[in-house]
Amino acid sequence: MEKLTNIGLQKKDSQHIAEKLNDLLANYHLYYQNLRGFHWNIKGIHFFQLHAKFEELYTVALTKIDAIAERILTIGQQPLHTFSDYVRVSRIKEAGSLSGNKETISVTHENLSTLLDLEREILKLAADTGDEGTVSLISEDINENEKTLWMLNAFLS
Secondary structure, three states, rough: OOOOOOOOOOOHHHHHHHHHHHHHHHHHHHHHHHHHHHHHHOOOOHHHHHHHHHHHHHHHHHHHHHHHHHHHHHHHOOOOOOOOHHHHHHOOOOOOOOOOOOHHHHHHHHHHHHHHHHHHHHHHHHHHHHHHHHHHHHHHHHHHHHHHHHHHHHHHO
């Protein structure tokens, strides 16, 4: 007999998905912190636009962090919750001492591309295991992140 979570998913599948979601959670935390630093330290001719844009992006990221952690709990697992875990697990690295327009946007673009790669892995895994709740969460996030990447590309062009 297969073991099910409280919401009717296979426990083994949920554990694997939660591992991937925890990877995403860790990466989102580093992305968020990088955005905060860029918001605080941006300089140059595009200061006003980028200061506001970085605030918008980190506010959205914070909401997504909460949704990811709550999804991990919903599927019966434990979200990572220490910054040392986030730094250890994350593919995204801390981006200290950056304040220029193009360099901060370039790092944001790289960070967002990393998040999209992880989300596409999770989307496939969740779809293959019938985890529609995770599919819905990640699919919506992919759509938003792709649009943001398009805008960042336009800025860098």
